[in-house]
Amino acid sequence: MPPPSLLDNILQILLNGIASGAVYGLFALGYTLVFSVLGVINFAHGAVFTLGAYLTYLLIGGAVGSNGLFPGLHLPFALPYWIALLLAAGLTALVGLLVEATAFRPLRRFEAEPLLYLITSLGAGVILVNLMQIVMGAEGYSLPISALGSLPVTVRIGEAQVRTVQLVLLAVAALVLLLLTVWLELTRGGKALRAVAEDATTARLLGIDSAAMIRLSFAISGFLAGLSGGLVGLSLSITGPYFGINYGLKALGVLVLGGLGSVPGAVLGGLIIGIAEAMVPGDWSGYRDAIAYAFLFAVLLLRPRGLLGGPQETKV
Amino acid sequence: MAAADVSRFCRHPLSANLPLTPGSGSSVQPTRPPFRSRAASGSPHRRHWLPAWLAAAAIAVPLQGCGQGSSNSSALPIGAVISLTGNASVFGQDQRIGLELAERHFAGQTPALQLLLEDGGNDELTATSAFRSLIGRSVLALIGPSLSQQAFAADPIADRAGIPVVAPSNTARGIPEIGPFVSRVSAPVSQVAPLSINAALRRNPAIRRVAVFFAHDDVYSTAESEIFQKVLKQRGLNPVTVQRTNTTDQDFQNQITAALALRPDLIVISALPNDGGNLVRQIRELGFRGQIVAGNGLNSPNIYPICQRHCEGLLIAQAYSPEADTPINRRFVEAYRKARGGSIPPQFAAQAFTAYQVLAEAASRLQASLPNGRTLASLPLKEQRRRLNATLLAGSYDTPLGELSFTPGGDVVQKQFYVAEVRMNSDGRSGRFALLP
Numbered sequence: 001m002p003p004p005s006l007l008d009n010i011l012q013i014l015l016n017g018i019a020s021g022a023v024y025g026l027f028a029l030g031y032t033l034v035f036s037v038l039g040v041i042n043f044a045h046g047a048v049f050t051l052g053a054y055l056t057y058l059l060i061g062g063a064v065g066s067n068g069l070f071p072g073l074h075l076p077f078a079l080p081y082w083i084a085l086l087l088a089a090g091l092t093a094l095v096g097l098l099v100e101a102t103a104f105r106p107l108r109r110f111e112a113e114p115l116l117y118l119i120t121s122l123g124a125g126v127i128l129v130n131l132m133q134i135v136m137g138a139e140g141y142s143l144p145i146s147a148l149g150s151l152p153v154t155v156r157i158g159e160a161q162v163r164t165v166q167l168v169l170l171a172v173a174a175l176v177l178l179l180l181t182v183w184l185e186l187t188r189g190g191k192a193l194r195a196v197a198e199d200a201t202t203a204r205l206l207g208i209d210s211a212a213m214i215r216l217s218f219a220i221s222g223f224l225a226g227l228s229g230g231l232v233g234l235s236l237s238i239t240g241p242y243f244g245i246n247y248g249l250k251a252l253g254v255l256v257l258g259g260l261g262s263v264p265g266a267v268l269g270g271l272i273i274g275i276a277e278a279m280v281p282g283d284w285s286g287y288r289d290a291i292a293y294a295f296l297f298a299v300l301l302l303r304p305r306g307l308l309g310g311p312q313e314t315k316v
Numbered sequence: 317m318a319a320a321d322v323s324r325f326c327r328h329p330l331s332a333n334l335p336l337t338p339g340s341g342s343s344v345q346p347t348r349p350p351f352r353s354r355a356a357s358g359s360p361h362r363r364h365w366l367p368a369w370l371a372a373a374a375i376a377v378p379l380q381g382c383g384q385g386s387s388n389s390s391a392l393p394i395g396a397v398i399s400l401t402g403n404a405s406v407f408g409q410d411q412r413i414g415l416e417l418a419e420r421h422f423a424g425q426t427p428a429l430q431l432l433l434e435d436g437g438n439d440e441l442t443a444t445s446a447f448r449s450l451i452g453r454s455v456l457a458l459i460g461p462s463l464s465q466q467a468f469a470a471d472p473i474a475d476r477a478g479i480p481v482v483a484p485s486n487t488a489r490g491i492p493e494i495g496p497f498v499s500r501v502s503a504p505v506s507q508v509a510p511l512s513i514n515a516a517l518r519r520n521p522a523i524r525r526v527a528v529f530f531a532h533d534d535v536y537s538t539a540e541s542e543i544f545q546k547v548l549k550q551r552g553l554n555p556v557t558v559q560r561t562n563t564t565d566q567d568f569q570n571q572i573t574a575a576l577a578l579r580p581d582l583i584v585i586s587a588l589p590n591d592g593g594n595l596v597r598q599i600r601e602l603g604f605r606g607q608i609v610a611g612n613g614l615n616s617p618n619i620y621p622i623c624q625r626h627c628e629g630l631l632i633a634q635a636y637s638p639e640a641d642t643p644i645n646r647r648f649v650e651a652y653r654k655a656r657g658g659s660i661p662p663q664f665a666a667q668a669f670t671a672y673q674v675l676a677e678a679a680s681r682l683q684a685s686l687p688n689g690r691t692l693a694s695l696p697l698k699e700q701r702r703r704l705n706a707t708l709l710a711g712s713y714d715t716p717l718g719e720l721s722f723t724p725g726g727d728v729v730q731k732q733f734y735v736a737e738v739r740m741n742s743d744g745r746s747g748r749f750a751l752l753p
Contacts, residue, residue, distance in 0.1 A: 009577070016569045023567070065621065067409040071657030130401070138405035139618040140590040142597065144744070145625070153601050159577075163569070163601050236566040237597065237622045239590035242403055246564050278570050285571045286532040286560025 008159035013278045015157070019166035021274020023232055025267035026173040028251040028258065029180065030224035036197045036261035037217040038108075040117040044099045044125035045225050046248030047132070050241060052092040052226025053233035054132060057141050059084035067137025081147035081234070089226035096222020099124050100215055108214075125248075132241040142237040143230075165235040172231060176224065177267050184263065193217060197261070250289075253296050259309025268307055391430035392693060392700075394675055395450030397460035397470065398484075398668070402438030403563060406589055406618060407664045408462045411484055414661070414668030415459065417651050421669075422676040427683050427692050429456075429676055436461040440469035447473050455479065456679070456700055459671045464488035464535040471498045478698060480705040484671035485664055487612070488535045492726035497705050499726030501670045501717065503635045505536070505612065508733055509543040512609045512633035515735045515752055516582055517551060519631075520607060525556045527580035529571065529595060530587065531613075532560040537586040540611045544584050556580055563591050568598050576604055586611040593622030600626035607631065615736075615749070616662040625744035632749065634734040636663040636717050639751050648716040660748065661716075670715040678708040 027049060034042045061078025064070055079087065103120040145153070148168065154161045184190035195203040196213040204210045229244065250273065258269025276295045280288040300306070396415050399408030412433065419431045432453060434446035443466035450458060451473070457480040461470050467486040474481045475495030483491055483500035487508075491500050517523060526548055530541035545555060556578045559571040572595075575583070583599060585592055585608065592614040599608065600623070609631045619627055638649050638660045648669055652661035682703055683692045692700055712721040718732035736749035 012573050012577075013570075016573060019569060020567050065618070066656040066659035067406075067413075067618075071659060133401070133405065138409045140406070140593060140622045142593075142622045142624055145597075145601075154603060161573070161602060163598070166569070232566070237590075237594045239566055239594060239622075240403065240406055243566065246566070280570070281574075283558065283560070285574070286562055288570070289562070 012160035015160050015162040017275030017278030021271035022170035022173040024254045025270025026228040027247050028254040028266035030221040031251050031255050032266040033217045033221045040114045043122040046244035047125035047128035048092050048222050048225040049229040050244035052088050052229030053238045055088035056084050056230035065137045065139040067139050069135050085230040088230050089223045092226025093219040093223040096218040100218035129241045138240050140239045143234040169231050180263055257296050259306030262308040265308035391428040392456045393430045393432050395432045395455035395458045397434050397436040397446040399462040400435040404438050404462050410662050410664040411668035414665035415672050418669040418672035425680050440466050443470040457675050479701050482671040484667040488539045499722055501728050502667050503730045505540040506543050508612050508633045508635050509540050510547045511735050512631045513547045516607050516609050523581045525580045526553050526582045527575040528555045528558045529585045531563045533562045541586040563588050568595050572599050572602050582607050584609045588613045589616045589618045593619035597623040597626045617660050620747050625740050627738045628740045630738040632736055636666040637734040645716040666716045670717050674713050682707040
C-alpha cells in the first residue's frame with residue numbers, strides 16, 4: 001500500500017490540530033469569562049472541569065473503581081449521555097458559584113490584591129481534587145464508547161481520519177462560542193456583564209447588580225468547565241483526579257495567545273496551539289508541549305496583547 | 317478533640333473496607349491539631365465560607381501526609397513511602413491496599429510490626445522528605461518509594477543510615493546497586509519485557525513492521541522500551557517508528573496517525589495504566605487491527621475501564637498473575653476481592669504485599685534465631701537493622717509473586733513470569749488477564 005501523500009499528511013495535521021484545539025478552546029472559554037469580569041485567573045477551573053467529567057460518568061451509571069471510597073458503588077439510575085452531560089454541567093455551575101462564594105467573594109469584600117485570588121482559587125482547586133481522589137480513587141475511567149449511538153467511530157477524509165467524538169467536540173465549541181457571543185452582544189444580560197467587566201463601580205451606579213453579574217459569570221464558567229470535562233471524558237477518558245490540571249496550564253497559554261478576556265480569542269488561541277502541537281514531527285512528539293510553548297513565546301514577543309486582545313474596554 | 321476521635325478523620329478512606337484489627341495498626345495519628353468548632357472557639361456568628369473550605373481541607377489533608385501508626389507501642393515500626401497523591405497515585409493507592417492487607421495477614425507473627433505510611437507524592441522531594449520523616453521515627457525498615465526516579469533520590473538517605481529498604485515497584489536499572497541496604501521485589505524490566513514480544517512473534521511469525529510508543533518522561537517506561545527495541549532488533553525487526561509520549565498526555569491522535577501511516581503489523585507500548593490504556597483505546601478507534609503488546613506498566617485491571625472493549629487481545633508480560641494457583645496467592649486474591657468489592661488485585665498491590673511479607677518473615681526468622689529467647693527489640697536499633705537486612709537477603713519466600721529470593725546485591729530472583737492476553741467480558745468494562753500456555 002503506498003504511503004500517504006504530502007497533501008494527506010497536511011490534512012491529517014490540520015484535523016489533528018483542530019480536534020485538540022477545540023478542547024483547549026472550550027476549556028479556555030470558562031477561564032476567559034471570569035478573567036474578563038474580575039481580571040483574575042480562577043485556578044479552580046481545572047478541578048471543576050474534572051468534576052464535570054466524574055459527574056457525567058456517574059450519571060450515566062458508572063461505578064466507583066476499586067481505589068474509591070465505596071468500590072463498585074453506582075447510582076440507582078443511568079441517564080443517557082447527553083442528558084447526563086447537561087445535568088453534570090448544571091451541577092458544576094453550582095460548584096462554580098460555591099467557588100465564587102468561598103474563594104473570591106470574601107477577598108473582594110476586603111478589596112484584596114489579585115495575587116490572593118490566585119492562591120485562594122488554587123487552594124479551592126487542590127481541595128476539590130483531593131476530595132475527588134478520596135471519593136473516586138486514583139484510577140482512570142472512560143465514558144462508554146457507545147455514548148454517541150450509531151455514529152461511526154472515525155470519519156475519513158481522503159487518507160486522513162479523525163475520531164468522530166473530536167468532531168463533536170469541535171461542533172460544541174463552535175456552538176458555545178456562537179451562543180456566548182450572541183448573548184454578550186445582543187442581550188441585556190450580556191451587555192450588563194460587559195458593563196461590569198469594564199467598570200464594576202460605574203455599572204453599579206447605573207443600576208446593574210454587579211455582584212449578581214459576577215456570580216453569573218462563575219456559574220457560566222462552571223457550566224462550561226463541566227460541559228468540556230464531560231466531553232473530554234468521552235473523547236479521551238478521565239485519567240485520574242489530576243487530569244484537569246494539565247488542561248488548566250495549557251488553557252492559560254491559550255488564554256494569553258488569544259488575548260486575555262477575549263471570548264473568540266480563547267477559541268482561536270486553542271485552535272492555533274492545537275495545530276502547532278500537531279505540526280511537531282512524530283519522533284519529537286514527546287516534546288510537543290515545549291515546542292507549542294516556544295511558539296506561544298515567539299507570538300507574544302511580536303504581539304504582547306495576544307491575537308485578539310485589545311484595550312480593556314473592548315474586552316468580552 | 318481526643319486523638320482517638322481525630323483518627324476517624326485521619327484514617328484514609330481506602331482502608332474503609334478493611335476492618336483494622338486493634339493492635340495491628342488500627343489507629344492513626346493526626347498531622348495537625350484539629351480545628352475548633354465555632355461553638356467551642358466562641359467566634360462570632362459570621363456568614364463566612366472559610367470554615368467550609370477548612371473543614372474540607374481537614375478531610376482532604378490525610379491524603380497529603382497522615383502518618384498511620386499502630387496503637388501497639390511494642391511493635392517494631394516499618395515505614396512505607398508510596399504515592400498516595402499525584403499522577404503516580406494510580407499505583408500508590410494499589411500499593412496501599414496491598415500493604416494494608418499484608419499488615420493484617422501477618423498481624424499474628426512475632427515480632428509484631430507496625431506499618432507507618434507516608435505519602436511520597438509524585439516527585440523526588442516529597443519522597444525524600446517522607447523517608448527522612450520516617451527515619452526520624454526510628455523505623456526498622458522502609459518500603460518504597462513508588463517510582464524509580466524517586467528511589468534514586470531517597471534510597472541513598474536510608475542506605476547511608478543503614479536502614480533496609482525494600483522497593484515494591486522500582487524496576488529500573490541500578491536500583492539494588494544504590495547500596496547494600498537496598499533490595500527490591502520488583503523484577504527488572506530486562507527479565508519481563510522480552511516475553512511478550514516473543515509471544516507475539518510466535519503467534520504471528522509474519523510480523524515485519526513494528527511501531528514503538530513509550531512514555532519518555534517515565535524512567536520505567538523508557539528503560540522498558542529500550543529492552544523492547546533491543547529484543548526486536550535481535551529478532552531482525554527494526555521499528556518503523558518510535559513515538560514518544562508523556563505520562564500526562566491524554567490525546568495521542570498526532571502520534572497514532574503518524575505511526576499508522578507507516579502501516580505497522582505490531583505496536584509495542586511502554587506506558588503507565590492511565591495514559592497507556594487511553595493510548596490503546598485511541599489506537600483501536602483509529603483503525604489499527606493488528607497485535608498490540610503492552611509493557612508491565614499496563615499490567616493492571618485499572619486499564620479495563622479506560623480502553624474498555626478495545627483492551628481485548630492486548631498481550632502483556634507479567635511479574636504477577638492473579639491466576640497463579642498457589643495457596644498464598646489464593647489467600648491474597650480472596651482477601652483483596654473481599655476488601656475491594658470483588659476487584660481482581662493488580663500487580664502493584666501484590667508487589668507491595670510481597671515487600672511487607674519479606675520483611676515480616678525475615679524479622680520473624682531473625683527473632684527465632686536469637687539465642688536465649690532474646691527478642692529483636694532488645695537489640696540496639698542499628699544492630700536490628702543490620703541483621704534484618706542480612707536475614708532478608710539470605711532467605712527465600714513463598715509469595716503471591718511466586719517463590720522469591722535475593723541476589724547478594726539485593727536484586728530479586730523470581731522464578732515465575734507470565735504472558736497474559738486481556739479478555740474483556742461482554743459488558744466491555746471488566747475482564748481478565750488470561751495466561752497464555
